[in-house]
Amino acid sequence: MAHVVCLRPVHPDAQARLREAGHTVEVLDPVNETTIAARIPDAEAIIVRATPINAAFLAHAQKLRICARHGVGYDAVDVPALTARGIPLTVTPDANAASVAEHAMMLMLNIARGTFEYDRKTKQGEWSNPPVPTTFDLGGKTVLVVGFGRIGGRVARLCKAFDMRVLVHDPYIPQNTIKGAGFIPCKVLAEGLAEADVVTTHLPSNEKTRGSVNGEFFASMKQGATYINTARGTLVDEAALAGALTSGHLKAAGLDVFWEEPMNPANPLLKAPNVVMTPHSAAATEQGLYRMAMSCAESIIQVFENRLDPDVVINQEVLRGNR
DSSP: OOEEEEESOOOHHHHHHHHHTTOEEEEEOSOSHHHHHHHGGGOSEEEESSOOBOHHHHTTOTTOOEEEESSSOOTTBOHHHHHHTTOOEEOOTTTTHHHHHHHHHHHHHHHHHTHHHHHHHHHTTOOOOOSSOOOOOSTTOEEEEEOOSHHHHHHHHHHHHTTOEEEEEOTTSOHHHHHHTTOEEOSSHHHHHHHOSEEEEOOOOSTTTTTOBSHHHHHHSOTTEEEEEOSOGGGBOHHHHHHHHHHTSEEEEEESOOSSSSOOTTOGGGGSSSEEEOSSOTTOSHHHHHHHHHHHHHHHHHHHTTOOOGGGBSOTHHHHHHO
């Protein structure tokens, strides 16, 4: 059967599942130019976490039959290059939705209730509350969910459970579908931005969306609003966001993703006030990592049994060509 190379460790149950199906499994760690050159020539399938899959990588991967992305984003994958060689790129569309949605809510709650600052002060022996609290309840606030896919839909439902008023902007989803789900459709993005106390983005990064959360976007937001991003860092003009926070136009931001990862020390957000940051860890729960790894394993098993599920394939033209 096939030789599978995992670029960094994945859940052992997924490795076991691949071996049970007759495949051999190798974990490449660390992943660098030397290890890629040495081991990728034997790879017929790869499970990819953060490694860029570009022309230099693919030059070593002449036996490759499938690239299984351990997650849903594929900014660092040269999809046209894979397509040109007839290699499907798969993602794990359902596996991390719950984990990322909960993380978005965690960022909202940390900002709303000042958790990090209270924690710091309590540990320093400052047992007091400010005379005029800056914390607030999520209940009764208006949230704008930008992007109503698997994750955005879950976030909308969680926000509603917190008794928030939920606006949804997604030009690709029928307005009646949003209404039927119990939310308020927002056709014009700028109108929703001006109304919302919290804005949370759940969009893929592509030619249309990259850099779209920019100065105009932030200027359109309500004075004192909060911005949350657990989607893709390349959506955001980080200098514009830092400026909006520094000027006080925005109250705070909660960010899990950044344009450059790991973060560049020169990133202006590191000096901006009222930013809660996590290191692209929203999907990295015990359950989320398990589900993503198992989904990757199933895609690899399926491709070598000629029954790959089209719903997980990004470059579906490869499936038509392979038929």
